Amino acid sequence: MTTAIEVHNVSKEFVLRHTRSIKEAFVWFVKGRKGDLSEKFFALKDVSLEIKQGESVALLGLNGSGKSTLLKQISGVMLPDSGTVGTRGRVAGLIEVGAGFHPDLSGRDNVFLNGAILGMSEAEIHEKFDSIVEFSEIGQFIDTEVKFYSSGMYLRLAFSVAVHTDPEVFLVDEILAVGDEPFQKKCLAKIRELADEGKTLVVVSHDLDLVARICERGVLLERGKVVMDAPVADVVARMRR
Numbered sequence: 001m002t003t004a005i006e007v008h009n010v011s012k013e014f015v016l017r018h019t020r021s022i023k024e025a026f027v028w029f030v031k032g033r034k035g036d037l038s039e040k041f042f043a044l045k046d047v048s049l050e051i052k053q054g055e056s057v058a059l060l061g062l063n064g065s066g067k068s069t070l071l072k073q074i075s076g077v078m079l080p081d082s083g084t085v086g087t088r089g090r091v092a093g094l095i096e097v098g099a100g101f102h103p104d105l106s107g108r109d110n111v112f113l114n115g116a117i118l119g120m121s122e123a124e125i126h127e128k129f130d131s132i133v134e135f136s137e138i139g140q141f142i143d144t145e146v147k148f149y150s151s152g153m154y155l156r157l158a159f160s161v162a163v164h165t166d167p168e169v170f171l172v173d174e175i176l177a178v179g180d181e182p183f184q185k186k187c188l189a190k191i192r193e194l195a196d197e198g199k200t201l202v203v204v205s206h207d208l209d210l211v212a213r214i215c216e217r218g219v220l221l222e223r224g225k226v227v228m229d230a231p232v233a234d235v236v237a238r239m240r241r
């Protein structure tokens with residue numbers, strides 16, 4: 001089977017504390033600027049992961065364990081400090097609701113903007129435009145500036161654009177939480193459809209029942225490290241222990 005995503009020894013460090021008192025900064029300065037004024041920590045530490053084409057993988061773990069950071073590395077919106085990430089085919093999905101949308105543009109213009117960011121040609125967007133709007137159920141609000149959209153409306157339009165890009169790899173980060181129940185069901189049905197078509201899925205969610213239904217494999221992160229990689233039911237069982 002072909003590899004769809006290859007994460008190799010990826011580490012990502014963040015600054016834990018940006019601000020210090022003037023006194024602390026002064027002491028640090030007169031002592032010859034020894035040491036690092038800001039503490040750092042690893043949100044991801046030496047993470048390696050290979051995901052085959054057609055696999056559906058849930059990234060699981062407690063708050064702050066590094067799931068979203070890992071998903072951002074896979075999507076390419078964030079680069080690792082060290083290590084490499086490789087993906088095969090078009091990658092799309094919802095990482096942060098509203099990311100890639102311009103608040104002052106209408107829903108219509110944002111479909112074109114977001115579609116282009118996700119790799120669609122203008123002709124492809126024109127061709128799929130009606131279907132995108134229909135799936136989103138945004139209706140008459142398509143010509144409203146998106147800054148006036150509710151978070152659910154953002155989600156609807158962003159999800160609809162993402163699925164219409166015909167991605168090989170689809171990434172979903174806890175996004176369904178803001179959608180209402182009928183739309184959540186519709187999104188889940190669409191995600192299953194993508195999985196059935198042999199697309200690769202990576203899902204971040206705290207809804208263990210949901211991920212157990214849509215994913216086969218579970219990867220458990222703890223403080224930025226992969227501590228378990230097994231069938232999703234086993235990882236869910238460990239999390240519930």
Ligand SMILES: Nc1ncnc2c1ncn2[C@@H]1O[C@H](COP(=O)(O)OP(=O)(O)OP(=O)(O)O)[C@@H](O)[C@H]1O
Nearest residue numbers: 014015043061062063064065066067068069070204
């Ligand atoms: N841009 C950033 N700058 C500084 N720290 C960050 C940044 N992004 C994430 N972090 C930190 O990295 C750690 C991992 O965050 P991440 O969002 O990946 O966790 P998560 O497992 O998705 O958590 P949750 O379940 O709460 O969504 C957290 O401690 C978070 O505060």
